[in-house]
């Protein structure tokens with residue numbers, strides 16, 4: 001099947017990046033969020049990224065305008081009525097995702113693929129609320145989307161080979177590399193990454209070292225581009241907590257229990273870079 005028109009749900013950190021790379025690859029993109037202000041925040045980030053590309057000589061001003069011209073605003077899920085694929089990147093919450101997928105199943109054309117950028121939630125459970133589970137799939141991008149090469153593609157229990165193939169082809173068209181994974185909590189990326197981040201928060205909580213020292217050890221000692229606490233701020237502490245909860249509930253092992261300090265920060269609204277404060281403070 002050929003994909004031409006894409007709808008992205010959620011114009012946050014991930015949704016805006018996904019919309020950008022799809023428009024760069026020539027797809028027509030509808031970027032949906034609940035309010036026009038959220039869309040504007042997302043398109044603002046995309047415009048900033050493209051302007052930097054023009055300044056650095058990686059794109060011409062004409063290319064930038066053409067890319068922006070391929071993205072249109074939506075605050076109504078009914079705009080999914082003529083798209084070929086929907087990539088959902090709303091918050092990491094099963095109830096919200098299931099509500100969105102139920103509605104999309106009614107609205108989207110029968111051939112359309114319903115993909116989710118979930119970091120950890122079971123694809124099979126999201127697919128179960130639709131009448132087209134064979135067309136539901138995980139298309140998990142990494143942050144920052146314009147930079148990172150990987151797309152983890154997750155097959156739900158019922159995902160068809162044809163749908164997997166279409167999503168894999170699209171990933172190559174986006175100039176990214178697909179890796180196939182089965183549907184278990186956190187998939188591969190967050191099954192391995194998030195316990196490391198959670199352990200770093202425990203190390204801070206237990207006073208083993210300062211936040212800077214923890215980050216320095218992992219940066220300089222293990223050659224990670226960012227220390228785990230900086231990376232947690234970058235991902236969003238709310239998203240980190242949701243993922244740890246999914247691992248804890250889904251795998252039932254106490255080794256995945258979220259650190260109380262992570263819970264406390266999220267409860268305080270310290271969500272990391274996106275809210276101006278997490279383990280570190282941002283302007």
Ligand SMILES: CC(=O)CC(=O)SCCNC(=O)CCNC(=O)[C@H](O)C(C)(C)COP(=O)(O)OP(=O)(O)OC[C@H]1O[C@@H](n2cnc3c(N)ncnc32)[C@H](O)[C@@H]1OP(=O)(O)O
Nearest residue numbers: 049052056119141142143144146147189190225226231235
């Ligand atoms: C939670 C999940 O479900 C899954 C996840 O996504 S987990 C998170 C996965 N991501 C990571 O682990 C990221 C780790 N960090 C990194 O790889 C790097 O620190 C980084 C790429 C983010 C920044 O790299 P850096 O060298 O430290 O900084 P910087 O020099 O500013 O950026 C490098 C390039 O990326 C670009 N870039 C950085 N952030 C960007 C963003 N948010 N959007 C677009 N481009 C960006 C910069 O423009 C720069 O490109 P040029 O040098 O060609 O202009």
Ligand SMILES: NC(=O)C1=CN([C@@H]2O[C@H](COP(=O)(O)OP(=O)(O)OC[C@H]3O[C@@H](n4cnc5c(N)ncnc54)[C@H](OP(=O)(O)O)[C@@H]3O)[C@@H](O)[C@H]2O)C=CC1
Nearest residue numbers: 010011012013014015033034089090091092118119143235
């Ligand atoms: N952050 C990361 O590094 C990564 C995140 N992900 C996943 O991507 C998804 C989005 O994460 P991220 O972009 O970081 O989160 P953000 O909080 O930045 O963005 C989420 C966006 O979705 C909007 N939203 C919430 N509910 C709805 C809804 N019902 N309909 C439409 N839009 C809605 C939010 O609006 P509002 O601002 O009002 O809440 C916000 O604009 C999550 O599932 C997350 O797990 C995947 C890979 C990496």
